[in-house]
Structures are given as C-alpha cells and as structure tokens.
Amino acid sequence: MTAAAANQSGRGPTHTRRMERAGIRDVAAAAGVSITTVSDALNGKGRLPDETRSKVREVAERLGYRPSAAARTLRTGRSGLIGLTVTTYGQEPFTFTEFAYFAEMARAATSAALTRGYALVVLPATSRHDVWGNVALDGTVVIDPADHDPMVAELYRQGLPVVSDGKPGNCPVTAWVDNDHASAVLEILDHLAEAGARRIGLLTGTSTDTYTRLSTEAYLGWCRRVGQEPLYEAYPAHDPCAGAVAADRLLARPDRPDAVYGLFDPNGTDLLAAARRYGLRVPEDLLLVCCSESDVYASTEPPITTLSLKPQRIGTTVVNLLIDAIEGVGAFAGRGGHRLGGSGLSGGRAAYVPPPAYGEIPEGQLMPTELIIRRSSQRRSPRTTVSAPRVPGEG
Amino acid sequence: MTAAAANQSGRGPTHTRRMERAGIRDVAAAAGVSITTVSDALNGKGRLPDETRSKVREVAERLGYRPSAAARTLRTGRSGLIGLTVTTYGQEPFTFTEFAYFAEMARAATSAALTRGYALVVLPATSRHDVWGNVALDGTVVIDPADHDPMVAELYRQGLPVVSDGKPGNCPVTAWVDNDHASAVLEILDHLAEAGARRIGLLTGTSTDTYTRLSTEAYLGWCRRVGQEPLYEAYPAHDPCAGAVAADRLLARPDRPDAVYGLFDPNGTDLLAAARRYGLRVPEDLLLVCCSESDVYASTEPPITTLSLKPQRIGTTVVNLLIDAIEGVGAFAGRGGHRLGGSGLSGGRAAYVPPPAYGEIPEGQLMPTELIIRRSSQRRSPRTTVSAPRVPGEG
DNA sequence: ATGAAAGCGCTAACAC
C-alpha cells in the first residue's frame, strides 16, 4: 500500500517506514488536488489551467513519483512495449555479419520505437512462453523467423501484431519487410560484368535461410542467362575460419574466377588475403565485392565495394509498421474486416488492438539495398560512387 | 471487460464479439469452480485435489487462457522481469571483443534467470527513463557501468536492486562481479617469462574503461618489478583496422618484443599476420597470447594461447546475485539493517524487495579467468593444457 | 475546471 493509503486508512502506527515509492495519491495530497487531476496533468489530458498542470508536475518531481507501469498497463490494456526477437539469438553464436546487421537494425528500431512512445525490449527467441508469460507486449518484431515458427504462430494466435524482418517462409505475420536480395545480386553481377569480369565467382553459405537461398538462386539464374558456368564455394557462415578456407579454395580452382562476390561480411578481408597469397592484384586481376555493413572496407588496400542492406531503414520501417498495426493507423487503418468495424463498440476499451488480418496476405515490403562502389570492383575510374537504384530488365 | 464478466452482468445483447482473450473468470465458469481455485490450481498453491487441479489446467488450456502479466504484477508487486543493460549498446558499434563476451554472458544470464523463474530483457542504456517508465523491473544487471552513471544512480534511488558486471567506478550498486584482471595479466606475463620471453610487449587500448586500465597498470607494474622496459602500443579498440596497424607497429619497433599479449579479441590474428610479414616464426621467434572468447584460436596456425574471462560464469553469477537480492535470500538474507528487520511487518506485502544497502560497501566478487595454453606461447612441450588458478606472490 | 467512483485481472486473506 502507498504511504498515503496507509495514512488515510489510519491503520497502523506511524512506523517510520523505509521510503516507500510515492503513489499518485501521495502526489494528489501534496498538491492539494484529486488523483484525477494528477493523472490528467501528467498525461497532458483534460483541460487544466497550465498553472495546475505545472504545479502538479513539480510536486510529482519533488516526490520522485514514478507511475506504475503495471497499473497503467492493466487499466489501458497497453504496455507501450514491443518485443524484438532474434531467432538466432541465444543459440549459435552470431556470425559477425549477423551481428553487425543486428546491431544497426536494433539501434534504428529502438529509436523509431522511442519516437512513437514505445520501448523496445530484446527477447531471446528461446524458451517458448516462459518468457512471454511475464511481459505484456503490444506487438513483436521478429528477425528472420524460421518456417512454421511455433512462437510466431502462437503470438499471432493470441491476436498480437507480429512484423517480421525477412520475408516469412511459412508463418502467419501481420506484415513483413525484406531487402530485394535477388535484385541486389543481379545489380552486383551486372556491375562486375560491366567492369570487365568474364567469370564471376560466388562465396556463399551452406545454411538454408532466405537470404542465402535467394541470393544463391539469383546468382545461378544469372549464370544460366548469360551462359556462364557457376563458380562458387559454400561454407557454414557462422565459422570465420571456414570462410577464409573457402575464399582460398575459390581462388585455387583451375578455372579461377576473375571476380568474386562474397555474401558475408568477413569475405572481403578473406578474399583479399587469399588474393595476396596467389599473387593476384585487386582490382587488376580480380574484382571484389562483398555484403557488409562495416566501413572498414573503405580503408582496406584497395578499398572494397560493398553491398549494404541498410539495416537502419529496415529497423525503422519494421517498427513503424508494427506500431501502425498496434494503433490501427497508417496502412492498417483502411483494411476492412479486422478492426472494430461492425461490432459497434465505439465506447468500448480504448483502441483495442486490432487482430492481424486472419487469412489475408500480410503486408509485404521490399526495401532497396545500396551498392557502395569502391576501387576493388573498378578497372578504370577509381572514384567512390553510390549507385542509383537498379532498374529491372536492363540485362 | 472479459467475456465472462459481460455474460454475468447480463448487460448487452449477445454480441458475437471478436475472440476476446479468456480471463480467469471464463476459466472458472467453464470449469465450474471459483476464480480462487483457478488461480491456485494454475500456480500450484493451496491444497487442491489433483483432480481439480488437472481439470482446471485442462480447461484453461482449452480456452487458451493466458494470465495477464500486468494484473499479476500489479497485485504481487513483482514482475518476474530483470533487465540486462549494456552501457555501450546503442551507442558505438560493439567491438568484436565486447560482442563475443556479451553474447556469451547474455546467454548464460538468460538461462540462469529462466532457471529461477525470471525472464531477462535486454534494454539499451540510452534514454534515461523513457524506456524504464514502461517496464516494471524487479532488478537490473548493468554491464560495465560508467563512473557516476546517472541511470544506475536513479535505479538505485528507486530502491531497485542493481548488480553490475565489472567493478563499478563510482556508482552505487547492490553488488558487483568482475574478473581479477590484474592477476590474469600477471599470470600471463609469468607464463611468457617462464617460456623464455625476455621482452614482453603489450597491445592495449586507448579507452579508459576498467578492463583496459587495470590490465595496463598490471603490465606496467610487472615491468617495473622485473626491470623490463615497457613495450606497448595502444589503439582505439573499437576499430579493427587500427588493431592490425598497431600490431604491425609493435613488431616493427627497433626494440622488437619477443612475446606479445593482446588485450582484445582480434589481436591474435592481427599479430599472427604481422609476424608473418616480418618473417617471424611463432612460437620460435615470437610468443603470442591474447584475450578472447573465440575458439578460432584453437585452429589457427599455430594455435594461439588465449585468456578467457569466462563470461558464462560471470553471467550466471551476476543474475543469481541479483535474484538473491530481489528475493532477499542467499548472501542478502543475513545482511542487517536493510531488509524487513525491525519494522515487523511479517504479514505485509509478500517478500517486499529489500532496498539495496544504502551507504554500505556493495557485495563484490572477483571471478577467476582461464588461461588456455596453446602452442603460440610454448617453446617446448606443445601440449594443450589448462592452467590452475594462479597463486599470488610466486614471483 | 475538478472530483468521486468504477473497475482493469489477478492474488491472498479469511470465511465457510
């Protein structure tokens, strides 16, 4: 019970209790107003004179009053919390690639959430609902959900909005965002071919995630189309050593490629090291591109052309989509059938979370990538440029 | 209102409402018992016949009943949530070292928390209380808090237990855990000297965090003691390229060291590469040790001796200390003065969180590190061994 | 413009 309640009820002697947290009633009493006024003043609701408002705020400040999150949540049905779930988290160690991407993405997501008054909590995907039972989430962002992900399905079933980063294989989500991986790969291959490459190799992964799969497929399709024999090495992406070895193997082949695209962050340095071992000059003998969010590649010798997936943009978009779904605004305002429409309970609980679109095709969105062209992929003009978005169908 | 409440009150026509989440009253009604029985059955409290218990559980399951975290928290005053705050998170990109350490530590912390019925939420340290206002935390783990960290101070002031990973410089915490960095460095230096090193160099960082500071000081002290001139290069640890350059510089000196200890994860490979450039054989011409949690160093050529900070152990310890403080058990059960002692409210709110020890010296704990000896630091017997804990005062 | 009162969904006394 709050100190105020204890005093009001008159029960119990005047124990010098250890600093109990001040409650809204304490503030009301100290400010000489009612708790309603305190609530309104602090939340910017109601029509109060600025004077009252500021006085209440001041008293609250002085008393170190912190509203109880639990009480507010219970009352309003909204926690102001959204989850960020990393599927790979807590299982295998991150690959550096995964991590650099995740760090950027999470940072952007956090500030996007904050801007809209939400806090973002990072939750491990492990342990099905042990965790989820303790937190009241208004919605969740899922990074790269597995096919038929049971956790996602459960959340969705509970009527919680779920937005995924990465096109979901086979689980129900409210919306998803992904890069256009296929286009990105084609853009790179075209770029390399334009720079004079005749045999473009690929350093890819052995795992079956969407990114690896789509990218590799795009590469194979391109090879088929231009009549080049595929030249690739696949390795377990989570093992940095395997990456170095694979890079070496790729350049050791009798039909050695004259250009290579590496799908993972460390591939750039690995390929550079391997090229050095074989006495290959970059870019004269070998053109190099890799996918990375790291800017170390701006200062390698030579600087390496990289593909950025723009995780900041993804993080921001994902969070905004999620909050739109939670609040039933934006793209989710007009979608018929699965909001309050028809039940006519306009006076019901405030802004009840609209269940996601049952059985409908989720809102999907492809985000552009950015090719940062540096010396490693240019035979001629060694200027640093940023490519314009790729126009499809130019091959 | 819950569906059950709507039915009981008899108000409102039989709207075919959209699947509202089942409440405890719905379960009680469906099972033909009271809500108390439901609560007790689901929480394993009370003395109910197993029959009732299982029936209730079954009905709850069938209805897809999920207890409301907010309501439970409001009622019990406990959320079952503990925060894990990474100071560096959300600001600068992690260094690889920081990250490998963090990933391991977080994994261990998560499962330790889970074992004791808590969930762990990772929160960015940014934005003082915007975030914290939304979550009801029972306590927080802080990784490497800055001196006079305002966030930690605020949490502490609120009476929330705070346990830090890394000895806190100048902020009040309930308890802390850290490695014995000084001893670890001395152990390594002794080990290298024993292997025949005469001029041991150090690759260190330019930042002022406790780890870097303590380690460097220990190195300098050791040099003074044995009469060796210090040989070190410091670089900004968050920049991998700078690390490679610093490694190169260290080996390029006219007074080139014959052994090097690198404080950060990538130093091992950087030093190895630099050694190769200068035609130095490891371990014949140069002994190498670095601090790392990565097992890639088991399979480099040659394998490199590493110091592990044992982040799993740290994570587990930190969480268990925190939960002990929250529940007022373990090391925190006997501490006089700052628990319920004296106020005699035995029947008060269940296990009220004891405020941390105001003005007392926080519980501190030094955890051992582990030196994993591999070929890079051995002139003779190239066997892989694990050292025993260092016995101080053997120099 | 302000306050009184009704709960949000749950748990823990305490009746029965």
Next chain:
DNA sequence: GTGTTAGCGCTTTCAT
C-alpha cells in the same frame, strides 16, 4: 477444500 472479498495503482467516464 472452496468461495467471497478486498484491494494492487492507475485511467476514465460521469457528475458537479
């Protein structure tokens, strides 16, 4: 053994 009851601290009608 099981049910009744009183709130946890807050927001939100609805009176005044």
